[in-house]
Amino acid sequence: MDFTFTDEQQLLADTVQRFVREHYSFETRREIAASEHGWSPALWQELANLGLTALNVPQEHGGLGAGPVETMLVMNAFGEALLLEPYLEAAVLAPALLQALGDAKVASELLPAIASGERIVIVAHQEPQTRGELNMVTTRAEKNGDGYVLQGKKSVIMHASAAHEFLLTARTSGKATDAAGVRVFRVPSDAAGLTINSYRTLDGRRAADLELDRVRLPSESLIGADSDTLAALETAHHISLSALCAEAVGIMKAVNAATIEYTKNRKQFGQPLSRFQVLQHRMVDMFIHAEQALSMSYLAAIKCQDPDINERRRALSAAKVVIGRAGRFIGQQAIQLHGGMGMTDELIVSHYFKRLTAIELTWGDTDFHLQQFAGLG
Amino acid sequence: MDFTFTDEQQLLADTVQRFVREHYSFETRREIAASEHGWSPALWQELANLGLTALNVPQEHGGLGAGPVETMLVMNAFGEALLLEPYLEAAVLAPALLQALGDAKVASELLPAIASGERIVIVAHQEPQTRGELNMVTTRAEKNGDGYVLQGKKSVIMHASAAHEFLLTARTSGKATDAAGVRVFRVPSDAAGLTINSYRTLDGRRAADLELDRVRLPSESLIGADSDTLAALETAHHISLSALCAEAVGIMKAVNAATIEYTKNRKQFGQPLSRFQVLQHRMVDMFIHAEQALSMSYLAAIKCQDPDINERRRALSAAKVVIGRAGRFIGQQAIQLHGGMGMTDELIVSHYFKRLTAIELTWGDTDFHLQQFAGLG
């Protein structure tokens, strides 16, 4: 039992934290958010130079082959900075899925380009009536001559407009919720018949709905044909959920510090807000929530690759529940304690609040994971 | 729209409150609780002399024919006093059921004796796996020659040991949860084959489990044969739920007053507990809970005889939910704010807490009624 980090891990954490503090101020972030793409390819290249895009790529494919703990430390810092770049999607989820699918040919083609930061690959899985369930796929891939024709819709795919290509799920057989029949296809973002309806999101990012209208793909687009695709999707999502939790933990820590700071400086009725016992206890509860969330983020990082699937599901759903509730409480109370100032776009606190809100709604909300957990016995 | 009481109602409320304050001190109550029967037949006679046992009996049967509002006012005062006598069971539920069943012969035989306080009639309906559902009856009544033979078990029947006779439910047909087939039988408390296993309850009262082993009854024991028995049971329970809510409201008001008083007098770190903002806001929340409970108790009293069954069910289940949550919060926090003193048997606050706990568990707990309400759309 050990909660310390190796020297390398600590160095990584320090490096990333220093980098974002120096290069990703709130003002810089505001400019990036307002820019055309809503994220900065130049900054992405700097992340690549730091080796961060290579973190989750195995060494044999030019990556660093690091694990969930390293990813956790990076995401903590990205949480504090409210990084807008598609790190979670393109540098965690996509390489995790490629590895889990075990398609050696595609992996050796894509992973090096992901590691170097050249290629943005985005997983497009979620559909309009998905609430977290991975098996809910209605997009269809019909065999057509030598290839496939895809028809369907993908919903709120984060950073879709940044993608060079998608790893897109579609059914070659079965009904909407069947476990079997789900397959992953490589779909170039400029494929004929693919419409990308892009928009801003609550947390200042970009997402898109994808419309697939008779998108024709060659047969080699279907990847990981030998794998249990749904299991691979779940593996990749567990790794990514752990990273998402770590991002939330980074935010919570920053929000709590900002709130304490604010209440110490802000006076009302002749004394700092921080002297009012009710607000003190509120901040204690925010602190306790954040500590419990941190604990569960550790658990998520440690368990997200556990071979025991039940153990993994329990840990990840439990973590998402704790982090969802903690993020909601902390976000709401941070606004409340900042008073009117918390309502403005000017302070970072409202942006933290919105990102925490978005995180709770991502990949199944708190009730969804509570029910998943209950269903595991 | 009117939330005032008539002069008669106000007089009744004042009279009962004065009566219990003068005749039902905490010390008196303690003696009664420790006595053999756990309630006082002498005091019961005084309640009868005040006309209170006649309150819910129609005038044609020697009663006062008052309504739920009068009952509410009486139960408010009984709540404050933590009255141990079987008023709710014998003077509210039993006459309500007899009227709802509409069996004129039995009504004219029993109701005058209930009104005068001579006869304690107890409804025995609940069974071991009941959680509030009225249709759950497994006790069977088999036709046998001219009469019936009853076999089964009744569970946690409050004040059963006080009963002269029971209005006991049993099935003449159907499965455990069928709506049809439930019937009410008059069962003398000394019936052969009836075992009354009596015990103390959490709230210092007495209850019993009834074991019916081939209890033979004459055919006229089945009462209200022409009525929809389950509907009659529901009607009676709605009226009684309203009374139970009013009792809880009386308790909450008293608990809150006691807690405010205690924190004003008790000093810690050089100042009264009541000066600590966290405790102040806690007491504000207790107050708000009590006011919301009072509002719902009004609604319950006004709606508990509403001809629209859906409206009635909504109102009563909603009231039970609000009162259950309020009672739990207020009871728990009252103990917490009384500190060690709240844990002792010596102060009335712990007795209030236990009665509020028992009320929440009576006739379906908070979750049960929340689900009932949700099921009504």
Added chain:
Amino acid sequence: MDLNYTPEQLAFREEVREFLREHLPADISERVKAGLGVRAEDYRRWQRILFERGWGAPTWPKEFGGTGWDPVRVHIFEEELALAGAPKPVPFGLRMVGPVIIEFGTPEQQKRFLPRILRGEDWWCQGYSEPGAGSDLASLKTRAERHGDHYIVNGQKTWNTSGHYANWIFCLVRTDPNAPKPQQGISFLLIDMSTPGITVRPIRTLDGAHEVNEVWFENVKVPVENRIGEENKGWTYAKFLLSHERTSIAGIGSSKRELQRLKSIARQEMKNGRPLLEDPLFAARVAQVEIDLMALEITALRALAAAAENRAPGPEASILKIKGTEIQQTLSELLMHAVGQYALPFERHSPEENDFKSVAGPEYAAPLAGTYCNLRKVTIYGGSNEIQRNIIAQTILGL
């Protein structure tokens, strides 16, 4: 005890309903029901319609053009308007400065200002809060120096709602900086927003909307005749205005409308192939807020009944702000969660910028996250809920 309205009250309700059916513009109510917010011009349009019906000021006495209704009628009126999707009245003229002018204004002030409020010709805004003051109004710093028959006003106000639409502002200003207590030495001024020296700067809020402003005063000349009541007695008028709280603060009518919307959306959204409203956990959450709202409605009616009998408002009145705002926030949270990931697509949220076109997902999803964000304010403004609890602790519980 009786929860039913009298036949006269029922007839009145029917009259209001009929009026709404005939006169509430569908384009306005559709926007309100969809949560898109109300445009400034629509507020004015609706106020003119109400004025023409004689219902421009439901809470004012008849002699000033009001309806002279008792509190129950006002409640019925407000509830019906909310349920039908009429805009909430802009409070600053009708509910705030109007009653102050009626109570403390000179006959000239009453003649000059009240009819223009009634007809929707003047749009008022509020100059109370200052940077760094928040709920602690008495610490305000904006100065007004007397020069003959004018005051010269210098300073800054903030959290000024809809000042970018308003042509008048009522302000608390400090006229005597040497007064022994901070509450003393404050005056209450009415200021024409077109006076030179006034600058209105938008504050963007977290939902991307422009609802509030900072207002800067630089040597702004205000005629002495625009002062309400006596010099240095402004705190009295300010308290009158603040204590003029009404049951409508609970927002029960609009919460009822939102509850119906929540149920309707949760019937359309699917979870595991069944309507979300049939999911036992979600259904329990909806039931809980519905029950809380039922309880609050009775509590509000109790307060109303007390007011109608001219009894002092009971303790129940002070609960309305706290529970009413908590329920509003819970409803907005459940609404947002009901649409799952489709709460995320998010564009600017100001009424002038919103329209029915959803950027993605079902149409009803578009404004939900914005409303959730926006409603964080309701537990902060009007005296934060923490301040409300302090008030109950002190004035009702005597702690």
Added chain:
Amino acid sequence: MDLNYTPEQLAFREEVREFLREHLPADISERVKAGLGVRAEDYRRWQRILFERGWGAPTWPKEFGGTGWDPVRVHIFEEELALAGAPKPVPFGLRMVGPVIIEFGTPEQQKRFLPRILRGEDWWCQGYSEPGAGSDLASLKTRAERHGDHYIVNGQKTWNTSGHYANWIFCLVRTDPNAPKPQQGISFLLIDMSTPGITVRPIRTLDGAHEVNEVWFENVKVPVENRIGEENKGWTYAKFLLSHERTSIAGIGSSKRELQRLKSIARQEMKNGRPLLEDPLFAARVAQVEIDLMALEITALRALAAAAENRAPGPEASILKIKGTEIQQTLSELLMHAVGQYALPFERHSPEENDFKSVAGPEYAAPLAGTYCNLRKVTIYGGSNEIQRNIIAQTILGL
């Protein structure tokens, strides 16, 4: 980072498990698992068994007969004992006065008292709280006047747990009533309960149990050699004792055991003809407390790891009391609700009076309401949870 135990730690756990399988008396563990409480004689019996194994004092250094274990081993030991249904150790000797004697006692005191604690021969109790003092210990009034080589003690202590079993009491007494600060002028005395002038009066608690007492001192003669450390410096030793908080305060092992019991009962109880554990709302409540407990366990392990490395205990340690006790109360509440009306049958709840016979309903139902009532204490004692929040606010958040 690694949540797994080392092979040595795993081997140790196996050793503990084997010991428990062989030596934990079944009649004791059945009582614990059924929630019936532990009888005084069983505590003594179990302490003797532990002592014979060399495990009488898991937290003491080896030279005083302890195990000398590091915090992780202590944790493993405690968790296994709790899961197996061993009695929680009576803390007053082993966890409270023992460490004080080890740290501040004279060699004579150490030789005289420590072995008897280890062997379970002495039962200690605590004389800290006084009527009207509660968590504010420094305001205590019990007087000890020096007369030659004795103190004469007069006064009253309350919330004295298990004083009716104890033969020794450790007391805070005021030796200098004129000290400038209330914390000064206090001394720490060890008093033989059989000394003339001591009266123990039971306090019945709301669950009907006799667990705590008032203790009266009337001219009680205490030899000066029974004083710990210096006269008037008792506050130092008291603080040491109070701050000797340990992760075991969270009660994670016993909460895990209770959670399993809750699930087992909820599988047997029926609701609408299906096991209660399949009721979606109840299942969600159980899941929520299980998840909270998981999170708390990691938080406790983090505190433990920090302690094992001799780093200062991290902020996580201070959370354990608050969340641990809240979880204990939630579990007891769910257990009570799980049996529905069968929570109501209720008899006296003291361990000496309880047995397996349920007055009505399933056997497991009998103690549940009593436990629910009894556990109200856990958020009050050991520094109420409000005090804990004050401590976190001041010492960790710096507010």
